[in-house]
Amino acid sequence: MRAVTLLLCLLATSVSAQEVDEASGLIKADGWQLVRIHCGGCHSHKLVTGQRADRQTWLAIIRWMQATQNLWQFDDATEKGILDYLAANYAPQSDRRRAPIPPQLMPPRPAVDSGD
Numbered sequence: 001m002r003a004v005t006l007l008l009c010l011l012a013t014s015v016s017a018q019e020v021d022e023a024s025g026l027i028k029a030d031g032w033q034l035v036r037i038h039c040g041g042c043h044s045h046k047l048v049t050g051q052r053a054d055r056q057t058w059l060a061i062i063r064w065m066q067a068t069q070n071l072w073q074f075d076d077a078t079e080k081g082i083l084d085y086l087a088a089n090y091a092p093q094s095d096r097r098r099a100p101i102p103p104q105l106m107p108p109r110p111a112v113d114s115g116d
């Protein structure tokens, strides 16, 4: 039992210990070199590492840059590698700034809505 606990502790430590590339600030995980190569030419990698998004939103950001900012097209494997990496390492997180509250969940605004 003690051995199992120890093993779990070791596993937890190795999973949470992220290695970060000093030059770019990118988390060194599968696919990070693709993002280093393709995503730092026009702006700092910090624009990438500061962003959190799900896979679909990352794709939308890429499509937006391709449509309006001269970002080049990727072959399928490259695009998949980039998206896998971004979705895995820069996903939305609950401990960051919260998402905006949807308007229908906001309290009424008496001062504005009372009409006087």
Ligand code: HEC
Pocket: 035, 038, 039, 040, 041, 042, 043, 047, 048, 051, 061, 062, 065, 069, 070, 071, 072, 082
């Ligand atoms: C060809 C140039 C170019 C390349 C290469 C490029 N981007 Fe961008 N990207 C831009 C420009 C221009 C902006 C807008 C910058 C600004 O608003 O200051 C931008 C903005 C962004 C933003 C901020 C979007 C927002 O809503 O504020 C993110 C995130 C981003 N890029 C991620 C990436 C990722 C990931 C890659 C690699 C797949 C990448 N960029 C590669 C040109 C590029």
